[in-house]
Amino acid sequence: MGNGGTSGTLGTGSVAYADDYNLWSDYSQLVFNRSDGVTSSNAITGAVNVTVAAGSTLRAGSSSACGLPNGTTSTGTVTINGTFDLNGYSPTLHSLTGSGTVTSGVSGTCTVTVLGDGYEGYYYDTFSGVIEDGSGTVALTKVSSSGQTLAGTNTYSGGTTVSAGTLQVGNNTATETLGTGAVTNSGSLAFKRSGTATIGNAISGTGTLTQYSGTLVLTGSNTYSGTTTIYEDATLQVGNGGTSGTLGSGAVAYADDYNLWSDYSQLVFNRSDGVTSSNAITGAVNVTVAAGSTLRAGSSSACGLPNGTTGTGTVTINGTFDLNGYSPTVGKLGGSGTVTSGVAGTATLTLSNTGYYESSTFPGVIEDGSGIVPRSLGKGDNEHDVS
Secondary structure: OOOOOOOOOOOOOOEEOOOOOOOOOOOEEEEEOOOOOEEEOOOEEEOEEEEEOOOOEEEEOOOOOOOOOOOOOEOOOEEEOOEEEOOOOOOEEOOOEEOOEEEOOOOOEEEEEEOOOOOOOOOOEEEOOEEOOOOOEEEEEEOOOOEEEEOOEOOOOOOEEEOOOEEEEOOOOOOOEOOOOOEEEOOEEEEEEEEEEEEOOOEEOOOEEEEEEEEEEEOOOOOOOOOEEEEOOOEEEEOOOOOOOOOOOOOEEEEOOOOOOOOOEEEEEOOOOOEEEOOOEEEOEEEEEOOOOEEEEOOOOOOOOOOOOOEOOEEEEOOEEEOOOOOOEEOEEEOOOEEEOOOOEEOOEEEOOOOOOOEEEEOOEEOOOOEEOOEEEOOOOOEEEEO
């Protein structure tokens, strides 16, 4: 519709798909290409892909029908290479691809809801453009069991909701961002960026968090209860040396693409005022308490450190590990920091290296604090050198 100029309109009725043999073997195409923009309240039905061309603007005419497939009556792909103006409405899109802009030119808060498509983090629909506030505030909601990747520098401030499926931030480059505002996650929130990314959003809900690559720094007040998964060679850091940043309450697990367990993933605690953890660590996850930071055990059975049985990573204490009155078991112990207990009573640190003929060296200090700290050595042909 249009040819890059200021003329050309569509009728007011719905746009439907048809083929000669009812095979639905391929999609038809609808293109909006008006340099001055156009408003659409057309419902799209059937297998119709819709593109907003570069340099063109499509303005939503309602929340229920906006000229784009909604994933229920229409299953076509949405490609935004120009601008999609929510225009104060809150439509649902079957998918979101392209390199353009999603915004709202009308004051107030509106939400773009996306179903997404694809699976397993490799074939998700990818939008490399920008979702941003305009005259109004924009929020994003992800629904359905499929996936959607955000591969642009997004700045929307209305918050993010993952009701189902996966919302992935990044496609292995260093510039992708999630919008600001709170994140409510009942599905899966994943990060796949190179370099270091800092996420200050407060993440809540029952969903999971997956860190695929690079370094992800959490500085928000996070309360999500699902599993946190860190892929091999990736790093998840809690805090950035200040007084903010928490991990969700679920277990922290290791993963790799080919189940080779060829390298470890990394979890770092880096809070200057300290943080308490009751997270269980499973698999090949190395855990470091950074210099100047304190990790306080939240229980004897799970304290944010690998126990040498279900979690086989190395423990590196360069700051302080406060037993906090508990008696946890950790695996390989290294670092140059301090192990103590800030709670009255006796707390026991049990060291249990994994496997035979393994050794670890801890040149730091194990000392009483408000409580007494005995040290118990694990069994087996392992060495624990406390130097």
